[in-house]
Amino acid sequence: MSFTPPKEVYNGKVYTVTISKGAKAVTFGGENVLPFHSFEGEFVNKPVIAYEIQDIAPSEWPEQLRQVYAAVGDDTVKWAKYVQDELKAEAIALRLQGTHPDSGNRSADDAAKTVKAVLDNIDVPLIILGSNNVEKDAEVLVKVSEVAKDNPCIIGKAQEDNYKTIAAAAMANKHKLIAMSELDINLSKQLNIMLTQMGFDKEKIIIDPMCSALGYGIEYTYTVMERIRLAALMQNDTTMQQPIVGDVGMYVWKIKEVQASEDILPHWGALTPRGIAWEAQTACALTMAGAGLLIMRHPEAVKAVNAFLDEMM
Amino acid sequence: MALTGVQIFKLLPKTNCKKCGFPTCLAFSMQLAQRKVSVEKCPDISEDAKKQLGEASAPPIRPIKLGSGDSAVSMGEETVLFRHDKKFVNPCVLSVAIKDTEDEAAIAKKIDDVLHSEIDRVGQHLKVDAITIMNESNDAGRFEGLAKVVAAKAPAVPVIVCSENVDSAKAAIAHFKGKGSLLYGATASNMEAMAALAKDAGASLGIKANGLDELSDLTEKAKGFGVEDLVMDSGARKGKEIIEHNTYIRRAAIKKGNKSVGYPVINFVMRDNEYLETMLAGLGISKYSSIVVLSSVDKWKNLVMFTFRQNIYTDPQVPMQVQQNVYEIGTPTQDSPLIVTTNFSLTYFIVAGEIENSKVPTWLAIMDCEGLSVLTAWAAGKFTAGKIANFIKESGVESKIGKKELIIPGYVAILSGALEEKLEGWKIIVGPREANQIPAYLKSL
Ligand code: B12
Ligand code: SF4
Numbered sequence: 151m152s153f154t155p156p157k158e159v160y161n162g163k164v165y166t167v168t169i170s171k172g173a174k175a176v177t178f179g180g181e182n183v184l185p186f187h188s189f190e191g192e193f194v195n196k197p198v199i200a201y202e203i204q205d206i207a208p209s210e211w212p213e214q215l216r217q218v219y220a221a222v223g224d225d226t227v228k229w230a231k232y233v234q235d236e237l238k239a240e241a242i243a244l245r246l247q248g249t250h251p252d253s254g255n256r257s258a259d260d261a262a263k264t265v266k267a268v269l270d271n272i273d274v275p276l277i278i279l280g281s282n283n284v285e286k287d288a289e290v291l292v293k294v295s296e297v298a299k300d301n302p303c304i305i306g307k308a309q310e311d312n313y314k315t316i317a318a319a320a321m322a323n324k325h326k327l328i329a330m331s332e333l334d335i336n337l338s339k340q341l342n343i344m345l346t347q348m349g350f351d352k353e354k355i356i357i358d359p360m361c362s363a364l365g366y367g368i369e370y371t372y373t374v375m376e377r378i379r380l381a382a383l384m385q386n387d388t389t390m391q392q393p394i395v396g397d398v399g400m401y402v403w404k405i406k407e408v409q410a411s412e413d414i415l416p417h418w419g420a421l422t423p424r425g426i427a428w429e430a431q432t433a434c435a436l437t438m439a440g441a442g443l444l445i446m447r448h449p450e451a452v453k454a455v456n457a458f459l460d461e462m463m
Numbered sequence: 464m465a466l467t468g469v470q471i472f473k474l475l476p477k478t479n480c481k482k483c484g485f486p487t488c489l490a491f492s493m494q495l496a497q498r499k500v501s502v503e504k505c506p507d508i509s510e511d512a513k514k515q516l517g518e519a520s521a522p523p524i525r526p527i528k529l530g531s532g533d534s535a536v537s538m539g540e541e542t543v544l545f546r547h548d549k550k551f552v553n554p555c556v557l558s559v560a561i562k563d564t565e566d567e568a569a570i571a572k573k574i575d576d577v578l579h580s581e582i583d584r585v586g587q588h589l590k591v592d593a594i595t596i597m598n599e600s601n602d603a604g605r606f607e608g609l610a611k612v613v614a615a616k617a618p619a620v621p622v623i624v625c626s627e628n629v630d631s632a633k634a635a636i637a638h639f640k641g642k643g644s645l646l647y648g649a650t651a652s653n654m655e656a657m658a659a660l661a662k663d664a665g666a667s668l669g670i671k672a673n674g675l676d677e678l679s680d681l682t683e684k685a686k687g688f689g690v691e692d693l694v695m696d697s698g699a700r701k702g703k704e705i706i707e708h709n710t711y712i713r714r715a716a717i718k719k720g721n722k723s724v725g726y727p728v729i730n731f732v733m734r735d736n737e738y739l740e741t742m743l744a745g746l747g748i749s750k751y752s753s754i755v756v757l758s759s760v761d762k763w764k765n766l767v768m769f770t771f772r773q774n775i776y777t778d779p780q781v782p783m784q785v786q787q788n789v790y791e792i793g794t795p796t797q798d799s800p801l802i803v804t805t806n807f808s809l810t811y812f813i814v815a816g817e818i819e820n821s822k823v824p825t826w827l828a829i830m831d832c833e834g835l836s837v838l839t840a841w842a843a844g845k846f847t848a849g850k851i852a853n854f855i856k857e858s859g860v861e862s863k864i865g866k867k868e869l870i871i872p873g874y875v876a877i878l879s880g881a882l883e884e885k886l887e888g889w890k891i892i893v894g895p896r897e898a899n900q901i902p903a904y905l906k907s908l
Contacts, residue, residue, distance in 0.1 A: 153675040153724070156714045189707040364767065365584075366809070367836075369774040372749075373547045380545070406813075406899055407766065417582055419762025427741050427767045434742045435771065438749050454738035461702035461739070462746075 157190045158183070162386035164379075164442070165353045166195070167326060167393050169241065169275035169304055176240050176275055178442035179393030184379060185440050186462045196463050197437045199444045199452050200241035200277050201233040202399045205256065205264045206248035212409045214425055215448055230268045237452070243277040243445045244268055245400075249290045250281035258293035265294045269301050277304040277445070279328075279397075288312040295319035304328060306395075307358055310341060317350045328395055330358035333370050335377045335390075342389045355392045356443060363401040364432045371396075372439040379440035396436035399447030402429045430454035437462075466516070468496040474512035475505065482506055523716045524725050527667050527692050529556060529593060529754070530621025531643040536592045538694070538727040538753040544713055550778040555747055556754040557768055558593035558623055560733060563600050563609040570609065574616045576760045582769060585783060585808045589769040595647075595756045596635065598626035603634045610635035623647055623729075623754070627671065629656045636664045645669050645694055645754075647729065649685060651677070658688035667692035669729060674698055675708060679723035693726040694754065702746055705730055709751040727753030734758070741767055748772045783808035784834030789860045790815065793824030797865040800825050800908055802894065803851060804872055805832040805840045813898045821902035826864065830854045837872045848881035855886060870894045 166180035178198045183191030207224040208216055222229040226244070233239040244265065248256040265278055278294050280287030291305055292315055298305075299322075306328025308316040313329065320327045329345060331337035338359050346352045359374040375394050382391040402408060408425035410418065418424060429451035433444045437459065446452050472492040483504040485491040494500045495516070502508060502516050524539040537553045561573050573594075580591040594613055598606040606626060613622060622639050626632045627648040636646050640663075647669025649657040661668040668690045672678035678697045685693055697708040709728055715721035730752045732743035740757060741764050747755035748771055757764075777783055784806045792815055793799075804814050806829045818825045830851060832840035840846035855861075855869060867889040871878060873896035882891045895904050 153679040153711075153715070153721075155675065155711045156719050156721075158714070186703065186706050187710065188703070189711075365770040365774065368771075369546070369777055369779070372775070373545075373779055376545055377547055407770075409899075417762060418766050419764070421763075423737070423761070424763035424766060427738055427763060430738055430742060431745050431767050431771055434745055435749065438746065450738070454736075454742060457736060457739045458702065458742040458746075461743070462706065463703065 155189075158187075158384075160191060160383045162383045162388070162391055164382055164391050164393055167353075167356065167442075169277075169326065170302060174240075174274045181442075182383065184383065185438055188463070193463075195442065196459050197442050197444060198240055199433075199446055199455060200243040200275075201237060201239040201449075201452065202243045202245055202445050202447050203229045203233060203268075204245045204247045205261060206254055210253075211403055211447070212425070214408075214422055215403055218449060226264050227267050227271050230272050234272050234274050237449050239274055241275045241277060242268070242272060243279055245279040245281070246290055246294070247281050249286055250283050251286060253281065255286075258290045261290045262293045262297040266297045269298060275303070276301065277306065277328075279306050279445075282307070284309060284311045288315040291316045292319040295323040295325055298325065299323035302326070304356060306330065306356070308341075308345070310337070313341065313345060314348065317345055317348060320354075321350055326354040326356060328356045328358050329392075330360060333360045333362075333367075333374055335359070335374055335381065338374070338378060339381075339387075339389050342392065346389070352388065352392070357390075357392045357394045358397060359394065361397045361401045361432075361436070363398075363405050364428055364435065365407060366401070366405055368432060368435060372435055375436060375439035375441060393442035394436075394440050395443040395445065396433060396441035397445045398429060398433045398436065399445055402432050403447055426450045426454065430458075434458050466496065468493040471495050471516065474508070474515060476507045476509075478507065480507065522725075523720060524713075524727065525692070526553075527694065527727055528643055529623075529645055529667070530619075531641070532619065534592075534619045534621060535643055536621060541713070541751070542717065544710075544717065546775065547779050550780070551776045553753065554772050554776045555752050556592045556621075557744065557760070557765075557772070558595045558754055558756050559591060559760045560595045560597050560625075560731075560756050560758055561609065561613070562597045563602070563605045570612060571616075573759070574613060577620060578617060580760055580762075580765050582766060584766075584769060584773060585812045586785065587773060589765075589773065591760045591765060593621040593623055593754070595623040595625055598628060598631045598635070598648075601626075601628055601631065603628065603630040606631040607634035607638070610638040614638040621645075623669070623756070624666075625669075627653060629653050629660070632657060633660055636660055636666060639664060639666070641665045643667075645729075647671065647694070647696070649681065651681065651684075654681065654684050655688055658685055658690045661690055661692075667694055669694045669696060671696050672698050675711060675724075678712075679721070682723050682726060694729050695724065695726050696729050696731070700731065702743055705732075705743070705746060705752075706750050709747075713751045729754040729756065731756045737761070737764065740764075744768050745771050749775050782834030784831075785811045785829060787831035787854070788829055789858050789863075790827040790829060791824075792818045792827050793822070795824040795826045795863075797863070799823070799864070800870055800905060801828060801860060801864055801868065802826070802870045803828040803830060803855065805830055805835060805837055805846055807832070807834050807836045807840070810836050814901065817898045817901035818905065821905040823902075823905040823908075825905065826860060828855065828858060828860060828869075837874050841875050841878075846875065846878075848878050848885050851878070851882060852885035855889075866890070868892055872896070 163182040307330035381387040475488040699708040734740040832845040
């Protein structure tokens with residue numbers, strides 16, 4: 151008896167997003183099937199991993215991760231060059247953590263200087279992230295959008311309470327935009343609609359449905375992403391056809407499982423591989439749910455995810 | 464394939480006698496179609512119709528047990544492709560492969576790793592479920608030697624016996640008679656003999672195919688030899704193939720009612736790269752494997768796989784929660800501190816765990832917030848000053864403690880003023896934000 155593969159009929163397609171700074175452009179999205187379903191349609195762009203760096207030393211990061219960047223962490227430009235040249239980053243995500251009122255409260259002008267310096271020293275695409283403080287981000291991201299206007303970047307994150315200012319700046323300076331909502335498909339859709347209503351090009355949005363780490367709510371992120379992708383592909387919902395980002399590192403590298411040593415918790419096994427695998431598994435899970443762009447921290451975790459992606463493509 | 468209400472209606476007596484408790488046969492058939500009632504409720508239905516309905520109402524993926532007794536694990540019975548539709552039913556079995564070419568020490572270590580793999584996480588007891596013995600040598604004597612060691616050292620652990628060599632299979636499976644093992648390695652050329660061995664040993668049969676066409680052929684063949692409990696390997700090895708085959712199989716079984724692939728799937732994901740192997744186990748967990756076979760089970764790797772499996776297999780409609788109660792951590796007295804938090808399982812187990820670490824006996828008041836975390840519950844209006852105050856008053860904890868002091872989570876510091884107003888005579892203390900600061904905090908009180 152022969153087996154008839156029950157192929158799915160898809161009606162929609164995810165927008166293709168390219169971010170470029172000259173020759174080293176990266177492209178993600180563009181699929182017209184569920185993640186890795188190249189057997190029934192097009193899934194040609196391998197999800198892209200951006201290395202996260204910060205504008206302040208990563209003193210909050212756990213020891214095993216800080217060590218990796220010990221020689222460069224206190225100098226943002228050096229750090230950027232290190233991930234580009236030594237770690238062969240495809241893209242860089244610069245998080246302006248130092249602008250947060252609780253972590254130094256650096257001014258928007260300061261942040262703009264950092265962004266400029268980083269852009270002048272790298273040739274891979276850049277993602278510029280605020281500190282996730284709604285008011286401060288509105289101020290900072292406007293300034294940095296301007297200094298980066300000659301280099302199309304991804305700017306983020308715009309949220310319900312600050313999207314107008316940030317989106318306007320991104321639009322004026324030709325950047326793409328991360329739109330973040332809180333783990334709810336309807337909120338995500340609503341934000342996309344509001345953005346397009348103000349004239350923002352729907353093909354320049356990247357959806358962040360909010361990440362969560364393995365063991366700390368990943369099932370929620372996973373399912374929201376999966377539902378967004380199904381809405382885009384099956385229902386041809388054009389407000390949900392943007393690629394999805396997983397801001398993985400930030401959620402993973404604060405939990406106990408990546409910090410508690412084996413001496414305290416022998417049944418959890420060795421800390422170093424545990425932390426790396428934790429970040430990698432969180433990222434891989436999200437690619438299976440639909441993420442096309444990942445923001446990550448540990449080079450070994452990035453390697454592991456790439457090995458996985460190579461097998462899946 | 465599942466029948467529609469109308470198809471079922473055609474099989475009923477159509478007398479509308481109401482003995483089933485429904486006003487009409489049609490109403491009853493609609494309930495049957497949704498599997499809300501049992502056929503037995505209609506006393507007048509013919510045997511033939513019952514049989515047809517029975518076949519149609521069988522789950523699209525056959526339930527199969529691996530192992531026996533307390534350590535047996537269930538597989539199959541899945542009904543959906545995506546977890547938001549409905550809870551995934553039987554968590555993917557994790558099994559470690561031991562080859563009969565490995566040396567004694569390596570074999571002993573792996574068995575030991577399995578026996579000591581147990582971890583408690585968020586109220587669940589998690590472990591490596593099974594051992595897969597592999598006839599790498601293709602030598603029957605050697606394989607039997609390994610079977611003996613495993614049967615002696617890990618008598619309770621479910622076993623998967625892997626060989627295409629009938630002599631080897633026969634020698635090894637003899638050591639697991641009646642233990643609900645899986646005999647894997649049935650191919651086009653050895654089917655009859657393997658089916659007989661499986662039947663004789665009370666084992667299920669693992670089909671090894673080369674592609675999906677052959678797979679559905681072989682399951683039909685196996686059924687022809689009288690074996691119904693099957694587990695399927697389509698031959699997929701690379702991640703790309705695994706997702707393709709597993710997806711087609713799950714869809715065919717669930718959406719098309721294709722019985723020839725309505726069985727649990729086994730995937731072999733052994734890799735030299737430990738991280739990659741872990742990620743491929745993750746692929747199996749989210750994308751429809753019932754068993755993944757691994758090359759090793761280190762503790763760190765287990766924690767990652769167990770956690771991911773637990774996450775993917777939780778009920779998407781109901782967060783995991785614990786009962787509202789004032790729990791005693793250690794043996795608290797009149798003078799022990801009192802902490803309040805929500806009843807989300809994860810929150811409870813993290814906080815309770817850190818209190819235990821502190822070795823400071825503590826009263827832990829867990830309030831029903833429908834299984835939401837502290838901030839989620841707060842944002843949803845379920846962990847408010849008024850509700851916390853009522854809960855504390857009604858809990859009766861007041862009679863157990865000396866000082867009326869209540870420690871609240873740092874993330875809801877904002878509640879402290881309102882709480883002091885609502886809980887007259889109480890002092891509200893704002894604790895740290897993260898649970899890992901609890902030990903130092905409690906010791907400093
Ligand atoms: C998963 C999640 C959900 C899930 C629910 C999961 C659940 N069962 O609770 C879903 C998707 C349903 C959800 C919904 C919502 N969510 Co929500 N959610 C999250 C998320 C990602 C993780 C929450 C979690 O599981 N944390 C883990 C648990 C263990 O944390 P915890 O209970 O706080 O416990 C920790 C500490 O508080 C401490 N602790 C606990 N008790 C105690 C006691 C003492 C004494 C001490 C010292 C310490 C301590 O220990 C733990 C570990 O450190 C967070 C963001 C994030 N990444 O944290 C947002 C978050 C909590 N959600 C948020 C919001 C706004 C919502 C919604 C209102 C969104 C909406 N508009 O619909 C809804 C509300 C739900 C509803 N209406 O029913 C906001 C809350 C904002 C705020 N600051 O108040 C957050 C912070 C996201 C954000 N950044 O905006 N959410
Ligand atoms: S008991 Fe049977 S025959 Fe009578 S109404 Fe119900 S379904 Fe119809």
